[in-house]
Amino acid sequence: GPEVVAGPSADPKCFVPWADSTKFFKFPAKAGPYRVALANGYIANTWRIQMIQTAKAYAAQPDVAARLKEFKVVSTGEDVAAQIAAVNNFIDSGYDAIVVDAQNPEAFKPVVRRARQAGVVLVAFDNILDTEEAINVDVDQKGLGVYWAKWLVDTIPNGGKILEIRGVAGTSVDRDRHDGIHETLDKSGKKWDVIEVYGKWDDPTAQKVTADAIAVQKHFDGFTAQGGDTGAVQAMIDARQPFVPFGGETENGFRKFCAKYGADGLKCASGGTGPAQVAVAIKTALAALEGQVVPQSVKLPLATAEYPNFKDGVNFYSNLSDNFFVGNSFPTCGINFNAAEIMGQSKENK
């Protein structure tokens, strides 16, 4: 297992500790090149596909490739037990570091223990692990909710009726973002009436529930969505609901709409962390393997853009897919994928 040491970390600009109390790890330095594995769960959506493309692209960058002996990716589907088995297999097969996008953040206690015993560096991202024993590269999900709500509070002068389009029930991401939104709204002192629907982070579903809500409620003063935002805007357009402020995620399609209709009232705050966070996770893993000091919990910055700052080719891409997630730059970590790079990656390989 790693030694718990005092901060700061080797690269304090990139590896920002989550809180003042965050521990710092120092693993015994190993000689490279390393065998690193990515244990992904579900794969069949754009976010995950993009994430895997990014991981491959990052691992192929010359300075990273030089430090890697092997980079292996396995996707095990929805089933958390299969993912646990995959991580165990990686441990047994002698990989030096394992990067995980967990299906269920709570389910990895035994795995974390096993990795520790085997001296394997375990780094979780996106859905981080509920543990202080492994490294988490963490998005501030609650902070994202706070960000959207704060922006709505600032943009809508007198409060009003908000449609909150939630994600998948039963997940911690959904809960954290929801909590962030509500705490902020409640504290604002304005009067808010929030209607909640579940859009499952999916455009058609979000569109359908939004359309239903508009048909029944007639009018909203603001929107906030955790995903499926493009669909939600589409539903506004289809229902001829006048454009109102919208705090949402970082889908390319959403930003396209925001750029196009911003002047007509669709003022947006678009924030989130794109799939490129996998690169930060790999970077962290490599740093740990090399014996550098890293925080147990790394706080990822949010990639945000607000009305009227949507610029084609910079923070959205009109010629690319709507499903593409745009928040891919972490300048403090020297990670700055542009869209074409990610989407074109395997085309060049093939």
Place this chain on the structure above:
Amino acid sequence: MTTQARSRRGGALSSRLDRPVVVAFACIVALLLLGSLYSRSFLSPDYLLQQLKVASFLGVIATGALIVILLGQIDLSVPWLVAVGGMMATAATAWGPIGAWLAIPFGVACGVALGLVNGFGVAYLRIPSMIVTLAVNAVAQGLMVVHTGGFSPQDSSSPAMRALATGSLAFGLPNAVIVWIGIGACAVFVLNRTTFGRSVYGIGNRERAAYLSGVDTQRIVLLAFALAGGLSAFGGVLLAGYASKAAQGMGDAYLLPAIASVVLGGASIMGGRGSYLGTVAGVVLITLLQSILSVVQMPDAGRQVIYGAVIIGMLLLYGREGAAR
């Protein structure tokens, strides 16, 4: 004996209304009235048209499910055939001006192709449909993942797809509903007035007897699955038009509702019995139920419980098998 007691004719020689269909439509009205206690808007034309529009996607998909269920089979490949339809159509849109024309037929054709694989497995390899279609679903998912990752595909819908799914021609009637009516009319015709339809009912009732009657059962089954695949994909095309883009998970929410609406409409899951009108009722019921539960702010847990309980309650009203004696 159990089958005879409450049996319905297949291939309608008469067009008397089924009891399940009548009750299902009554349930729809009851549901709306119940909803209107929460908000008058549930009875507004806007809301109802919106529901019909959304129902038409499920309606198109459930049409395929009905045909397969009438055969006594089941199609579990719906989720990813829907996705294939939407994603392939939008991908074709990128092929310049021809692409815009080809988009819809191409998407549907891809669904038909995978449907043919289903049908081939069921009819010629005699693998239980539940499992071939499951495998084909997995293959379709695999293909779409490769497709998304490897070809940075276009996934915005063509204007034609948009118009088909969201536009409206006359009297504010959404085009999607018109498309559904068209497909429904074809389905009713095919099931009731053609040798194909009659054969489907026959095979669903007793495949062995149909085979010995000189019906080319294998070809019929193959065709039925191809048709179902095409309809799933077309549902995906419409859905992509509605959302103005295609995405991988877009079909996930359609498998169980499609089966449930067919059965809520009075069809027997064992095959050979069921009508299109019933399926229409089932589709509207499911759509309304989901929508109302979503709008009345029911937490997700409660929504699931009520959704399941209402389906069972309604089936107990009219969907029961005959008693053993």
Place this chain on the structure above:
Amino acid sequence: MSDWRYALAQNRATLISVAFFVAMFAIYASNHPAGFSANVVETAANKGVLLALVAMAQTFVVITAGIDLSVGSVFVLSNCLASAIVVGSAGHAALGVLGVIATGAACGAVNGLIVIVGRLQPIVTTIATGAIFYGLALLLRPTPGGDVYEPLADALTGRVFTVVPASLVALAAVALAVWIPYSRSALGRAAYAVGSSEAAAFMSGLPVASAKASAYVLSGLTASLAGLFLTFVTYSGEASAQTGGSYTLYSIAAVVLGGVSLYGGSGSAIGAIFGALMFRTIGDLLFVFNLDPLWQPLFQGVVLLVAVSLGAARLFRVRNRLELFS
């Protein structure tokens, strides 16, 4: 034909699934970077046993010519429940285990009641009850979490005699304690009879209702054992609709791969268990072959398609085409 030829013919489907599993696992283990080690087997076993139990649950109902699309939900519900009540002291945890099992059996009883008394088709009944059970799971665990009595979890996911995975021992125990006595009892055979021909079973004066009811109750019970085991593997509970849905569908695949007829009346849970282990090994093959990550789902789909198509080989031996229709 002599006796053993009949016995062989009647167990052929099960034996084939065993053979296929052994062959596939041999390919997997011999290509595994860590080789055929106790760790590798334990990992595979802990994962395989979950699906094996769910497949066994599915088998009970499929034997009666029904289908249980709520097994996945019962599995998830039991997982959530176990993560809340199989905690604390040993005694408390033991009571919790009983509570989980009882809940699973109750879920099965609800299904059985609706199918038998309500006379609804099993497939829709269980779609609907599946939603209800999932809703309850969500009520219990709005977000992932919970805990489990660790000594028990560690014992059951570890090894006995340092080499044999405890999970396999537990699976064998469940098969011996639940499946064998049931399938050889008069009630179990009535369940087979009902699945083969309900009319004939009724006319023969068999207890059709209790045969079906027992199948559904045992299905729920076994599914809850799987949920319990998931809790032991993950130390937590999660109300995941995806997990429920995929386990339900995989259980059907496993049952078919294990030679259980979806038309009812034939097959055994032993076959289904090996079908499940085989299905899991398909997933494991990803690990030993170096595939582009984006091609992995396609690879799995194609292997599954090929595996289920292998059953078609028997068609070449069919001389009388009418045999295809039974």
Place this chain on the structure above:
Amino acid sequence: MTESEQGPPILRMEGVSKRYGGVRALENANLAVSAGRIHAILGENGAGKSTLIKILAGVVAPDEGRIALDDREVAFGAPADASRAGIVCIFQELSLVPDLSVADNIAIVNPPTRFGMIDRRAQRRVAEAALARAGAEDVHPMALVKDLPLSRRQMVEIAKALARAPRILILDEATSALTAADVAKVFVVLKRLRDEGLALLYISHRMHEIAELADECTVFRNGSNVATYPAGTKSDAEVVELMIGRELSAVFPPKPRQRTASATPLLDVRRLSWTNRLRDVSFHVETGEVVGLGGLDGQGQRELLLALFGVLRGVTGEVRVAGRAVAPASPHAAKSTAIGMALIPEDRKTEGLMLPMSVGANLSFAALDRVSRAGVLDRDREGKLVRQMMDLLAIRAGSIDIPVGALSGGNQQKVVIAKWLMAEPRIILLNDPTRGIDVATKQEIYQLLRKLADAGAAILFYTTDYSELIGCCDRALVIYDGAIRRVLVGEEITERALVASALNIDSDTGVVAGGAS
């Protein structure tokens, strides 16, 4: 009624009625059964015999009426109740479970158990004993029922009933698929049971069986009992009149004079072989000819019909239709106009009909090409043809829209025949088409066959009933072990000749060559 030689009835049914929708299956029916007697029930198809039995067995609940057992009124809620009261029934639709073994089936109700589990050794002993008692030692107790031919299943069904030690044993056309040899064995058993003091109810459409077996007969017509009399006190003609309410002329239509063989027979089969079940079968059927297939059951007759109809795979040899070589690979191909074949299958419930579908839809199902254009049905034409066929075969159905499963067995069988006639075949293959059919209907079918032959069809007719071979066929092919053993022409077709060649007893030496396989 004389009750001198018998005790008081142990079972009485009084004023029993049962309606299915508008159909009166039973109307104020009465029946009394005594111990130590075999009581036959006669009646045309749809007279209500099976319904009566089902009520007695607890399968169907009567609308009104009472049942008294040993003078105590009883009401059976389920077959298990009747079974407990000692009433065991062999139903017209078999009640065997296809996926279970013979032994499992025989011991299905009360299997011997040890520690709560079925004791398979004991069960096997029970099964072997029951099979031996029924005279079916050739059935292996571990064989699956679904793998057995129909005639063996009937024997298993009988064994199963015997194993349950009944007080009252009911056989509803339980011998309809059995050959004479099996029937003889079963009769020995039944007579012994009677002598042991059981009450037996026996339903059959075979008059000679009833003559041989019954002590007492009750005739049903239109759901009511019309007469009860001691066996042997009425002539066949009188009985038939009681059953159908009118006199019946000669049973078989007259045969035409012998023809000379033509150069190109309509159906010409040469050296047809299939696995080890058919060996070098060569024969022909002329236009206008009815050729019978005889022999013991299960000697390959069914396979021969299936091979011609394109159902079997790996058939070798040559088949010519009107001089042209054909090799249909499916019934679809065999039905095509180029070949024009029809097969009336063995089991109407699983092979001939879609029971829940309407009578009309069933009738037109094999002739969909005839009632459609470019795949679109012409409903007027369909309705017309359907009604034509219903009239032609005098099918009794409330309407063409009711499910065919609601018809009586005999009427269902007529629907099977009619649906194939609607397809206008040239070559008609029949697989035991009169099984379970009453005398009057049988007669209609014989006449129909002759009419079809006269109109230019070639008919190949397998039957387990010798009298049909004798009465109906121009020639009879006797099959033994997959090969044609003997061809009998015209007057040569006699029961003696048929039995001798069926058993493969060479009429010259009188030596039996091998047993049944």
